[in-house]
Amino acid sequence: MITPILARQEGWNRQPEIVPDGEGELLEVAMGPHHPSTHGVFRMDVTLDGERIIKLKPVFGYLHRNHEQLGETMSYLAIMPYTDRLDYFSSLSNNWGYALAVEKLAGIQVPERAEYLRVILAELTRIQNHASSVGFLIQDMGASGTPLMYAFKEREKILDLFESLTGSRMMCNYMRFGGCRVDTTAEWLNQARKVVAGIPAFADEFEALLTTNEILMARTQGTGILRPDLAVNAGITGPLLRASGVNYDIRKVDRYGIYDRFDFKVPLGEHGDVYDRFMLRLLELRQSVRILEQALKDIPEGPIMDPKSKIRGFRPKPGEAYGRIEAPKGELGFYVISDGTGNPYRYRVRPPSFVNLTILEDMCLGQNVADVVLILGSIDIVLGEVDR
Amino acid sequence: MKTIEEIKAAIEAAVPGAGVEIINNPSPSAQHSLLLQRETALAVAQFLRDDAELAFDYLSNVTGVDWLDKEIVEKVKVKKTVTKTVDGVEQQVEETVDETRKRVEPGYLETVYHLYSMAKKHGPLILRLRTANRTDQVELPSFTPIWRSAEFQEREIFDLYGIVYTGHPDLRRILMWEGFKDHPMRKDYVEPDDFEYEPTAHDAVAKRAQEHQAKVAAAQNGGAA
Amino acid sequence: MLGEGIIKGMLETARNFAGSYVSKERLITVQYPEEREALPENARVFPFLVYDGPEWLPGLRCVACQICEKECPPKCIYIDKSADKKPDAAGKPQNYPTRFDIDVSVCMSCQICVEVCPFDAIKMDKQFEYSTDDRFGGLLLDREKLAKSNEYYHQIHPVEANEVDTRLAEERAAAAAKAKAAAEAAAAKAAAAKAAAEKAAAETPAAAPAAEKPAAPKPPTSGGGGA
Numbered sequence: 001m002i003t004p005i006l007a008r009q010e011g012w013n014r015q016p017e018i019v020p021d022g023e024g025e026l027l028e029v030a031m032g033p034h035h036p037s038t039h040g041v042f043r044m045d046v047t048l049d050g051e052r053i054i055k056l057k058p059v060f061g062y063l064h065r066n067h068e069q070l071g072e073t074m075s076y077l078a079i080m081p082y083t084d085r086l087d088y089f090s091s092l093s094n095n096w097g098y099a100l101a102v103e104k105l106a107g108i109q110v111p112e113r114a115e116y117l118r119v120i121l122a123e124l125t126r127i128q129n130h131a132s133s134v135g136f137l138i139q140d141m142g143a144s145g146t147p148l149m150y151a152f153k154e155r156e157k158i159l160d161l162f163e164s165l166t167g168s169r170m171m172c173n174y175m176r177f178g179g180c181r182v183d184t185t186a187e188w189l190n191q192a193r194k195v196v197a198g199i200p201a202f203a204d205e206f207e208a209l210l211t212t213n214e215i216l217m218a219r220t221q222g223t224g225i226l227r228p229d230l231a232v233n234a235g236i237t238g239p240l241l242r243a244s245g246v247n248y249d250i251r252k253v254d255r256y257g258i259y260d261r262f263d264f265k266v267p268l269g270e271h272g273d274v275y276d277r278f279m280l281r282l283l284e285l286r287q288s289v290r291i292l293e294q295a296l297k298d299i300p301e302g303p304i305m306d307p308k309s310k311i312r313g314f315r316p317k318p319g320e321a322y323g324r325i326e327a328p329k330g331e332l333g334f335y336v337i338s339d340g341t342g343n344p345y346r347y348r349v350r351p352p353s354f355v356n357l358t359i360l361e362d363m364c365l366g367q368n369v370a371d372v373v374l375i376l377g378s379i380d381i382v383l384g385e386v387d388r
Numbered sequence: 389m390k391t392i393e394e395i396k397a398a399i400e401a402a403v404p405g406a407g408v409e410i411i412n413n414p415s416p417s418a419q420h421s422l423l424l425q426r427e428t429a430l431a432v433a434q435f436l437r438d439d440a441e442l443a444f445d446y447l448s449n450v451t452g453v454d455w456l457d458k459e460i461v462e463k464v465k466v467k468k469t470v471t472k473t474v475d476g477v478e479q480q481v482e483e484t485v486d487e488t489r490k491r492v493e494p495g496y497l498e499t500v501y502h503l504y505s506m507a508k509k510h511g512p513l514i515l516r517l518r519t520a521n522r523t524d525q526v527e528l529p530s531f532t533p534i535w536r537s538a539e540f541q542e543r544e545i546f547d548l549y550g551i552v553y554t555g556h557p558d559l560r561r562i563l564m565w566e567g568f569k570d571h572p573m574r575k576d577y578v579e580p581d582d583f584e585y586e587p588t589a590h591d592a593v594a595k596r597a598q599e600h601q602a603k604v605a606a607a608q609n610g611g612a613a
Numbered sequence: 614m615l616g617e618g619i620i621k622g623m624l625e626t627a628r629n630f631a632g633s634y635v636s637k638e639r640l641i642t643v644q645y646p647e648e649r650e651a652l653p654e655n656a657r658v659f660p661f662l663v664y665d666g667p668e669w670l671p672g673l674r675c676v677a678c679q680i681c682e683k684e685c686p687p688k689c690i691y692i693d694k695s696a697d698k699k700p701d702a703a704g705k706p707q708n709y710p711t712r713f714d715i716d717v718s719v720c721m722s723c724q725i726c727v728e729v730c731p732f733d734a735i736k737m738d739k740q741f742e743y744s745t746d747d748r749f750g751g752l753l754l755d756r757e758k759l760a761k762s763n764e765y766y767h768q769i770h771p772v773e774a775n776e777v778d779t780r781l782a783e784e785r786a787a788a789a790a791k792a793k794a795a796a797e798a799a800a801a802k803a804a805a806a807k808a809a810a811e812k813a814a815a816e817t818p819a820a821a822p823a824a825e826k827p828a829a830p831k832p833p834t835s836g837g838g839g840a
Contacts, residue, residue: 013536061563066548069573078686081723107416146626153641164653167737173723181728182655209625212618232445232506235537248446248506312684312729319415322449322502322512333449335500338415350449350502358540387563593688 013233015362020049029369033062037140037373040383044360044372051368056361063387071347076102076177076314079347084171086349087385089132090125092162093327095175100256101323101334102177106316108309114179115258116299120192121174122325123288123295124162127199128155129328130239130281130288131206133380137278138210140377141219147210154202157195164188177314178306189296196292203286211279220275224363224375228272234359238330238352239284240379243269243276250326261298262291274378315342329353329380349388353381389510392420395442402439403431411516421500421514426528429517430555433534436503436513444513447535449502452545454522454575457495464489495522497551501531501538519551522574530556548573654770657724657737659717662759669760670709671699674734677710681726681735689719690726705788713756717743733777739769 020026032043041062047055067086071079083098084091096118103110110118135151159169165188166172166181174181210216226236228244241248249266251259267283269276316338324333330352337346356379363375390398396408399422409423424432436444466487469480497519504511519526530553531538542553543562550571553559561568570577581600633639643650664672677694693712701707726735738761745751767774 013533061561061565064563066572068548069577074686075684077725078684081686081721081725104417104419105415150629156641160653164655167653167655167657167724168722171722173725205625209622213622214615214618217618230536233536234539235447235535237448246506248509253509312680317415319413319417321413321415321417321419322514324448331448333502335449335451335502337453346451346453348449348451350451354540354544355537358537 013230015230015365018049018052018054018366020054024050026054031372033059037377038383039136039377039381042381042383042386044376046369046372048369053364053367053369053372056364056372058357058360060357060383061387063383065388067388068347068349072344075342076316076344077311079344080175081171081173083349084173085384086351086388087327087329087332087353087382088170089382090129090328091170091172092121092125092166092174093325093332095172096122096257097323097325097327097332098334099175099177100325101321101336102316104323105319105321105336105338106177106309106314108178108306110179110257111303111306112258112300113183113302114304116295117180117184117304118175118257119259119262119295120292120299121162121165121172123292124158124192124196126288126328127285127292128158129380130285131155131202133328134206134278134281137274137374137377137380138216140373141216147206150202150206150209154199157198161188161192161195164191176305176309176311178309179304183304189299192292193296196289196296199289200286203282203289207282211282216278217275219371219374220278220378221273222271223274223367223371224378226272226359226363230359230362231272234362235355236330236359238326238328238356238380239277239280240330240356242266243280244272245269250324250331254324256323256325262294264288264290274374277378313342315340320346324350327352329382329385330356349385351385351388353379353383354386354388357381357386389505389508390442392422392513395513396422398439398442399432399435402435403428406432408432419512419514421516423516423518426517426519429515430529430531430534433515433531437534441508442513443505443507444503444511446504446506446511447501447531447537448504448512449500450531450538450541450545451500451502452549452551452573453498453500454549454573455495455498456575457522458493459490460493461488461490463487496520497522497526497549499528499542499545499551526550527552527554529554530559532556547571550574652739654772656739657722658741659720659722659738659743659754660715660726660735660759661738661761662713662756663734663736663763663766664760665763669757669762672762673709673756673760674701674732675710675713676701676707676732676734677713678708678731680729680731684725684729686723686725687719687721689716689721690714691716710756713759715754715759716752717754718748718752733781736766736770736773 027048029046029048030043031046032038033041035042038044041060043059043062045055045057045059046053067082070082080095080098083094086094102108131151131154132148135148138147139145162172163169165184166174226240226244228246231241231244232246236244237248237250245268247266247268250256251264252266264287267280267287269280318338318340320335320337322333322335324331326332331350332352333350335346335348335350336344339345360376360379364372367375392410396410399406399408406428407425411421411423413420436442464487465484467482468485470483470485472479472481499517501515501517502511503513503515517528519528528551530542532542532553533555539556539558540562542551542556543559545551546553546556546559547561547564548571560566564572581596581603629639663674664670665674666672677692679692679694682688682690682692691712691714692710695709695711698706698708722737724737727737743752763774763778766777
């Protein structure tokens with residue numbers, strides 16, 4: 001349920017400022033850019049009153065390579081491998097988002113088998129992204145190594161699947177406008193079924209390892225609370241939004257691809273704190289397993305490419321399209337304007353991590369310095385996508 | 389969800405003098421958009437968010453687009469009075485003459501907003517705002533007071549396109565560093581000559597590489613002399 | 614009880630620790646470089662050029678059409694087209710690359726060159742150990758370093774290579790059949806023309822040979838910025 005936004009007074013759509021207690025001096029600290037918990041090169045200029053945070057300004061762009069302009073100088077096909085490098089943890093989701101936008105732009109239909117393959121790969125991506133993101137969160141909390149390695153062990157199996165299908169572990173470059181690049185074999189599907197069957201056991205193990213851990217609960221419960229009204233207004237999407245209790249999953253809302261055929265639930269959080277986000281990712285991971293089981297059972301035989309779409313010399317008619325998918329980190333949108341030539345006139349990525357960072361300061365105000373690292377970890381940012 | 393015509397009618401009923409215009413999208417996506425006026429944009433945005441039926445509470449995507457000055461060459465038929473000698477007598481005769489005219493359609497910077505509703509689960513509604521020109525009148529009203537999600541995205545557009553959002557609480561560069569002068573996403577942006585060129589340079593880049601190397605060689609010779 | 618969750622977690626790590634002595638599945642790391650895992654069939658690293666037959670230069674399938682050069686997203690390929698033509702493996706006169714460079718430090722292994730190549734001339738290699746301290750000498754691969762035999766291709770991508778070979782054989786057979794048919798048709802036409810020419814003896818048969826379009830040589834680029 002979304003609580004109606006009522007408070008319309010000054011500063012209603014941000015967290016109220018924290019007033020320092022007046023004792024002692026304020027301290028300004030630059031956390032990062034080279035800080036192990038910032039998941040890349042990312043800086044937070046923090047103003048502290050003792051241990052309490054009274055101001056926090058994220059500073060980024062260290063990885064900026066003007067991805068969007070790069071896209072405007074090259075052909076529609078040539079952008080595809082670059083989308084892998086946005087959120088390098090989930091390249092297949094990025095491929096899908098971009099392919100979806102261009103398919104909307106040019107009115108291309110995708111064959112059934114390719115749709116199933118896309119769902120399978122996107123959900124596998126979600127599982128490995130969520131597994132490693134909770135692993136990193138625990139790592140940031142100070143549990144060095146062990147939980148992260150447990151998560152990576154599972155991730156590795158999925159990456160092996162990606163490698164044997166697409167040729168690359170992380171930079172998959174797999175989807176094309178109107179389908180997918182290569183077809184799977186029966187062995188690959190069997191291998192995938194085996195891996196998927198093992199994931200619930202991993203989730204059980206991971207939960208036994210951590211969810212009732214007192215230290216974890218003490219550190220994360222009540223930390224970094226995000227109000228649902230602020231979350232909606234600030235355009236937060238993905239697990240971060242659902243942990244605040246807002247039921248909004250683009251797989252259910254837009255039903256892009258063939259998501260209307262699968263039976264799955266959207267887990268919701270209650271408190272909107274770091275612990276909810278941690279738990280929500282584990283629950284979503286189990287729902288992804290449900291989708292995968294259905295998809296791997298139902299996948300039909302058939303072509304994987306629309307015969308009308310072509311690889312070279314792709315020139316959509318003038319127009320524009322915005323396509324969005326539910327990437328593991330939130331709403332990943334691609335906005336493409338075509339002027340009828342081989343390059344897009346405007347190519348825009350709406351990165352979920354970038355928009356989700358908007359409320360980093362709001363969540364951190366009044367918290368301790370040590371919690372900043374946790375809160376940042378719970379947003380699950382990837383700097384390749386934030387900086388583009 | 390209401391159709392775009394109905395939304396337009398609703399806006400015009402709620403905000404007098406809104407002057408909303410529908411921009412058609414010819415592509416199969418059929419995502420048409422509404423062009424707002426700069427003066428009334430904030431009121432329209434407020435209405436779209438607060439109206440119980442529309443309830444666009446979620447601003448998903450904010451994009452800048454740069455449209456350069458366009459030179460349009462068109463052929464027009466013009467009536468002209470021409471002096472002619474008809475049957476040996478000079479006369480004033482009206483004649484239609486073909487004439488090619490060139491006119492320059494001024495370019496502008498555009499901001500595109502994609503709105504969805506989380507409460508009603510509909511969308512997208514696409515809004516557009518255009519600046520008066522590309523050089524000095526580049527102000528647009530900021531939507532950050534209405535939708536917080538515009539905060540970083542408008543900063544990004546300010547950084548990369550140079551649109552100035554009035555009413556934005558913290559308008560600074562976000563991806564480029566402080567002190568950077570230009571706006572790199574503009575179509576007429578010229579990259580600085582500070583590359584380390586690769587051995588497989590192509591066409592335009594190869595030409596630039598040659599120029600660069602000539603410059604470096606000249607500088608070295610100058611330094612030696 | 615406070616601490617119950619921690620103990621539960623500890624038990625889980627203990628189970629995994631002890632289990633690693635019993636079950637092989639729990640040991641998932643490999644001692645590279647002494648131990649190596651076989652790469653899957655589809656694995657891709659950097660492109661190479663396929664040649665047929667024993668000699669690399671005459672056997673290159675590449676006809677320097679420069680499509681891959683145009684489509685390459687990071688523009689890491691550089692091709693110079695030959696001015697003359699040499700017979701390829703099927704005996705048809707074709708252009709060939711006088712220069713074919715791939716800068717593997719720029720290449721991002723996206724496989725788009727392979728997808729767009731109409732001649733099955735460029736394929737992905739599985740060799741990934743290229744580390745060197747010589748940026749331009751070691752990582753700028755020329756056509757001699759890139760050329761690898763069709764047998765090697767069969768070795769690294771057996772299934773795909775077989776498909777390519779069958780397709781190429783079919784195409785060549787079809788082309789040969791077409792050429793034969795064309796030759797027969799031409800012969801028939803020539804005979805008819807001859808007959809016609811004999812009838813109208815004044816006319817000279819105009820045989821215009823197809824003008825060979827000379828390939829404009831590209832301006833040579835001087836070396837890299839590292840110079």
